[in-house]
Amino acid sequence: MSSANTNNTETTLVALLHGPDQPGLVAKTSGWIYENGGNILHADQHRDMQAEIFFQRIEWTATAGKGLSSDGTLFKRFAENLGMNVRVANAAHRTRVAIFVSKFDHCFHDLILRWKSGDYHCDIVAIVSNHRDLEAAAQNYELPFHHIPVTAETKPAAEAAQLALCEKLGVELVIMARYMQVLSADFLGKATFPVINIHHSFLPAFAGGKPYHQAHTRGVKLIGATAHYATPVLDDGPIIQQDxxxxxxxxxxxxxxxKGRDLEKIVLAQAVRWHLDHRVLIYGNKTVVFD
Amino acid sequence: MSSANTNNTETTLVALLHGPDQPGLVAKTSGWIYENGGNILHADQHRDMQAEIFFQRIEWTATAGKGLSSDGTLFKRFAENLGMNVRVANAAHRTRVAIFVSKFDHCFHDLILRWKSGDYHCDIVAIVSNHRDLEAAAQNYELPFHHIPVTAETKPAAEAAQLALCEKLGVELVIMARYMQVLSADFLGKATFPVINIHHSFLPAFAGGKPYHQAHTRGVKLIGATAHYATPVLDDGPIIQQDxxxxxxxxxxxxxxxKGRDLEKIVLAQAVRWHLDHRVLIYGNKTVVFD
Amino acid sequence: MSSANTNNTETTLVALLHGPDQPGLVAKTSGWIYENGGNILHADQHRDMQAEIFFQRIEWTATAGKGLSSDGTLFKRFAENLGMNVRVANAAHRTRVAIFVSKFDHCFHDLILRWKSGDYHCDIVAIVSNHRDLEAAAQNYELPFHHIPVTAETKPAAEAAQLALCEKLGVELVIMARYMQVLSADFLGKATFPVINIHHSFLPAFAGGKPYHQAHTRGVKLIGATAHYATPVLDDGPIIQQDxxxxxxxxxxxxxxxKGRDLEKIVLAQAVRWHLDHRVLIYGNKTVVFD
Amino acid sequence: MSSANTNNTETTLVALLHGPDQPGLVAKTSGWIYENGGNILHADQHRDMQAEIFFQRIEWTATAGKGLSSDGTLFKRFAENLGMNVRVANAAHRTRVAIFVSKFDHCFHDLILRWKSGDYHCDIVAIVSNHRDLEAAAQNYELPFHHIPVTAETKPAAEAAQLALCEKLGVELVIMARYMQVLSADFLGKATFPVINIHHSFLPAFAGGKPYHQAHTRGVKLIGATAHYATPVLDDGPIIQQDxxxxxxxxxxxxxxxKGRDLEKIVLAQAVRWHLDHRVLIYGNKTVVFD
Known part of the structure; x- marks a missing residue:
């Protein structure tokens, strides 16, 4: 490891990798980086003892003279040759994010204020809503607002419009900030980007509609919120964070x-932050979060 | 309100009442106590706005010259005439408790050590187990141990023996301290005492067997424990405490x-404490906990 | 107790009282309300056993035909005759609030967004700042912004201007939302309104400046935030909430x-909410919070 | 990395190292282990960006044919040549622990029951107390009890006796489980083992005596407990855990x-566990906990 510096000729890369465990993996990946002139800033490993899977997040600065993309590409090839599944990101790249909302505005404001305060390394390229309620607020933040109404009949067409918009804007992450529509399996199948949803219960308790009403009826002594990646099975995707x-x-x-609004804001904000910092590795229906 | 004193001629009563809301209930119950020479130590009310039900826990000292039981009986009659469902307890009475265990000993030791340190106002009159594993430990604590084995075939007879034992000992509360048998609807129907169970998950998530395995498979980011009154529907009774x-x-x-062992100990210990202090009022399938 | 209704001829009153304990206080206060045709919505008592002080928060609807102010005034007189220190508020009254800020905007946005979403029963009548950084944001919210610069030399004059402004606007509560100036003992002595401050540590640890730096240096494993009433002794006033x-x-x-920003927002927001709902009773250098 | 196995010819080593940061440290340490036939089970790094210090905990299996101690010794030499401060432990070694107690028994029972349930990889070689209150309880657990009374006059002699006893027994860790004497700077200076203390407050708030009384007087809304290494300055040593x-x-x-008893038990239990698992690295007056 060595100091990160802000020299223009340096770039910081983050790799997330996982695959069958084998001797020497830490030595091999860290050795490759060292030999190629890189300096490791952070390296975090996990080993699923039962499944014998190795997981690693490794962040390093690629040195002057070396092309960034070439380093990332070379490392990816190297790690794939070790049998690993690899994603490499340039830490300087700003993820292109679309926020889907309906009428509730607490997560919407919360995400945008955090972003404006510099907490999130991303560009918010679109606010997409099935209602016009938050249009003025989006404009106040100088964010482009797209009104795409959704009814039972128009849902396929609306989702096609949403996908086309995201494709056009190069969206790399969709955040459902209390967006009150279920995205269809068709949408999620076609989406080239992950979708993070905030569910207002401690999943798997109280999946589906009106979870606070369900919680009140059951008489629980704690309420929860869960941020997860959306998958075709409702409220069943890999959990990123809960509180x-x-x-x-x-x-x-x-x-x-x-009270739940505070939970939803904090849990979603944390999940988004981890995702943008390339700290979340999806594995089966679970996540490994390198925090 | 006035200072509690330990004069022999004084006794402290605790009433838990609930019933249809109506004007003047607080004035009427507190007025009755004042007029009858009692001093309120604590009074706590709750009103379910939707169901229009009034709940109250009221603790007072009945003064010298007044027989305790007569005061309790009179108050009960008075509150019943207001349409209330009432329970009155003498705070000096030590609840007679049986602890049901199997092989896990963490909740067992935890409850008994708290009891020995003076945390619980109760008498532990029996340790009942389907295994002999904790017999020596119970004897070390000088607590009577009853081995009542349970198999699929002998379960009805075993439960009959458990009930007979509890009846003989005048048991007023059974605590299932990780007792690894489901008490049948028949047992619970015949029992004249409440049963508190500790379930090792955040109910209603992961009801039933092996909840930690279920939690691990689902990839949740928090694990929980739930203390509840046992009812014929497994893991569905009124929740007292969760963490x-x-x-x-x-x-x-x-x-x-x-990690769950610590949760189980703390959640069960708190639920038992509230129950013994007459702080838990069951209402439908929920609890009102006056803490 | 009885249903609250929104009939124009009814008003809801909240009394906070405390004084020397004596027999019959609950009966007397609730009896007075019942006899005067009021319906108690909530009544919560506390008794400091050592100091023999009685504390009560009581909320009730005064009935048709009775003038609100007269009922409040009469109750106040009645309770004062019992030796109590009493404050009575009309629950319908919207507290007039001034928010003091400097450059940090997280608590500022948080409070205003909660207020806009209907969480707070108050009017925000002024944003006061020693800097212009949040002027545009305040205007976006359509809130009057007052720039009152403060330097070592101008501080007395600046505080005089602040006090004059608050007096003119009829301010009933000042919230220091990360206002980076210490209000002088002179200011606090002259202020006719309470001042709530958010300190970014778990007081009494790390009072004074740069508490996060102090916490980092000490190597604590938890950081905290504390909302308290400002008093002439820095960071020593009655604590309302901590996390x-x-x-x-x-x-x-x-x-x-x-991370502390989230703590500060949540702790301050909760303290303000309790204050506005007349749930906080100051007693010596401590608070009784009827939550 | 590779599966841990229980083959007799394999041993597991844990190294804790820290020193000036430099490029390639991860590659070098993991490379050394790989080249020497070891398999890394866990490797966790931290870098203090400001101080430019590198910290690492690395756990690996040394393979058959290689002497354990030689591997540990060789790695230590290797890492020291990199400028690192290194400790290497054999994970199979059971740390020899003495527990110091006075009259309070909650932490005492808690630690021993956890140890008996297999949570702790250690041998408890002595219970040392200035009172006889817990002698019978220690004997019940079949643990040797040493009564060393302490008065103001006899304190130096008593501490000498404690040190001599610890030396004779080869004690490697002393746990002050609510031991109500301050160990002198002289004792701590001569001790060849670390001492973990549990303080019943959220340090640095309420250091010194009667912290719960101090907390009650100040009116805090949270109470805490702190486990830390004892140093000559009272309640000022490196913090391991707080809650x-x-x-x-x-x-x-x-x-x-x-309520504090539960905090004390859980915080101390966690700190001891981390220490015994070689997860705590002391650095200045702070700790790095690789959990």
Whole structure:
């Protein structure tokens, strides 16, 4: 390891890799980087003992004179030859993000204010909504707003429009910030980008609609929120982050909804941050989060 | 309110009441106590706005010259005339408790050590187990141990023996301290005492067997434990207390089990404490906990 | 208790009272309300056993035909005759709030967005700042912005201007939303309104300047935030709410600052909410929070 | 990395190292292990960006044919040549632990029950106390109990006796499980083993005596506990673990003490576990915990 510097001729790369465990993997990947003149900033490994899978996140600066893309490409080839599944990202690249919203605005404002304060290394390239309620707010933030209404009949066409828009804008991540429509298996199958959703319960408890009402009826003493990647099975995708808050019999459904807003904001914000920092590795229906 | 004193001629009563809301209930119950020479130590109310139900826990000292039982009985009659469902307990009474265990000993030791340190106002009158593993430990604590084996065939007879034992000992509360048998609807129907169970998940997630394995498979980021009253529907009774702990991809199932032990101990210990202090009011399938 | 209704002829009152404990206080206050035709919505008592002080928050609807102010005034007189220190508020009244800010905007946006979403029963009548950085943001929210610069030399004059402004606007609460100036004992002595401050540490640890740097240097494993009423002794006023977040050696000072922002927002937001709902009773240098 | 196996000819080593950062450290240490036939099980790095210090915990199996001690010794020499400060432990070695107690027994029972359940890889070789209160309990656990009374006058002699006992028994860790004496700078200077203490507050708040009383007086809304290495400056040593619990105005000092017992047990238990697993690296007055 060595100091990161901001010399223009240096670039920082992040690799996420996983594959069958074998002796010497740490030595081999770190050795390759060292031999190629790179300096490791962070290296974090995990080994699933039962499944005998090796996971690694490795972040390093590629030195002057070396082309960034070539280094990333070469490392990818090297790690693939070790049997690894590899993704390499240039840390300087700003992920292109579209935020899908409906009428609730708490996650919307929260994400954008964090982004404006410099917390997120990304560009927000579109606010997409099936309602016009947040149009003025988006414009206030000087963010392009796209109104794509959705009804039972128009849903296929609306999703096609959403996909076309995302493709045109080069979207690399969609965040469902309390977007109140289920994205179809067809949409998710065609999407070339991951989709992060915030569900307002501690999954797998209270999947589906009106989770705060379900929680109130059951009389639970904690409510939760879950950020996960959307998959065709509703509320069943890989979980990135979860948190809970204590409630009592004194809390009405409305109180749960209000308290839940804070949970939703914080859990979604953390999940997005980890994703943008290339800290989340999807593995089966689970995640490995290198935090 | 007025200072509690330890004068022999005074006794402390605790009433838990609930019923249809109506004007003046707080004034009426507190007025009755004041007029009858009692001093309120604590009074806590809750009102379910939607169901229009009034809940109250009221603790007071009945003064010298008044027989305790008569005061409790009179108050009960008074509150019933207001349409309330009422339970009155003498705070000095030590609840008679039986602890059901199998082989896991962490909740067993935890409950008994808290009891020995004076945390619990109760008498532990029996340790009941389907295995002999904890017999020596119980004897070390000088607690009577009853070995009642349970197999699929002998379960009805075993439960009959458990019920007979509890009846003989005047048991007023059974605590399932990781007792690894499901008590049948028949047992629970015949029992004259409540049963508190500790389930090793954040219910309603992962009800049933092997919840830590279920949690590991699902890839949740928090594990939980739930203390609830046992009802004929497995893991569905009124929840008294819940808590969670953070886990990551680094935790194996064994780690979840180990971390979960702390959760189970703390959640069960808190639920038992609230129950023994007459702080838990069951209402439908939920609880009102006056903490 | 009885249903709250929105009939124009009804008003809801909230009383906070405390004073020397004596027998019959609950009966007397609830009896007075019942006899005067009021319906208690919530009543919560606390008794400091050592100091023999009685505390109560009582919320009730005063019925048709009775003037609100007269009922509040009469109750106040009644409770004062019982030796109590009493404040009575009309729940319909919207507290007039001034928010003091400097350059940090996270608590500023957070409070205003909660207010806009209907969480807070108040009017925000002024944003006051020693810098112009948040002027445009305040205007975006259509909130009046007052720039009152502060230097070592001009501080007395600046505070006089702040006080004059607050007086003119009828301010009833000042919130220091990461306002980076210490309000002088002179200001606090003259202020006719309480001042809530958010300190970015778990007080009493790390009082004074740069608490995140202090926390990093000390190597604590949790960072905190504390909302308290400002008093002439810096960071020593009655604490309303505190919370913490876990940190590790991996977190730099900058990470602590970023993570701390979420703590500061949530802790301050909760404290403000309790204050506006008349749930906070100051007693000596401590608070009783009827939540 | 490769599967750990239990072959007699294999041993698992754990190295904790830190020193000035330089390029290639990860590659060098992992490369050395690979070249020497070892398989890395876990490797975790940290880099203090400001101080430019590199920290690493690395756990590996040394293969058959290689002497364990020789491998550990060779790696130590290798890493020292890189400028690192290194400790290498054989994971199979059971740390020899002495527990110092006075009269409080909650941490004492908690540690021993965890140890008996297999949570801790250590041998408890002595219970040392200035009182006889826990003698019978220690004997029940079949643990040798040493009564070394301490008064102001006898303290130097008592500490000499404690040191002599620890030396005779080959003690490698002393745990102060609510031992109510301050160990002198002289004792700590002569001790060849680290000492872990549990302080019953969220340090640096409420250092010194009666922290729960201090917390109650200050009116904090959270109480805490801190496990740290003892150093000559009271309550100022490197913090290993901390946690907090929520309290309200309803909690008396006695309630804080009771609630605090759970905190103390859990925080101390976690700190001891990390220490025994060679996960804690002391660095200045702080710790790096590789969890």
């Amino acid at each position: 809970v808050a204590r409630v009592t019999h004194r809390h009405s459904v409305e109180d749960l909804i209000r | 969670v702990a953070r886990v990551t991809h680094r935790h194996s199932v064994e780690d979840l089990i180990r | 913490v977040a876990r940190v590790t050696h991996r977190h730099s000072v900058e990470d602590l600052i970023r | 907090v619990a929520r309290v309200t105005h309803r909690h008396s000092v006695e309630d804080l003490i009771r």
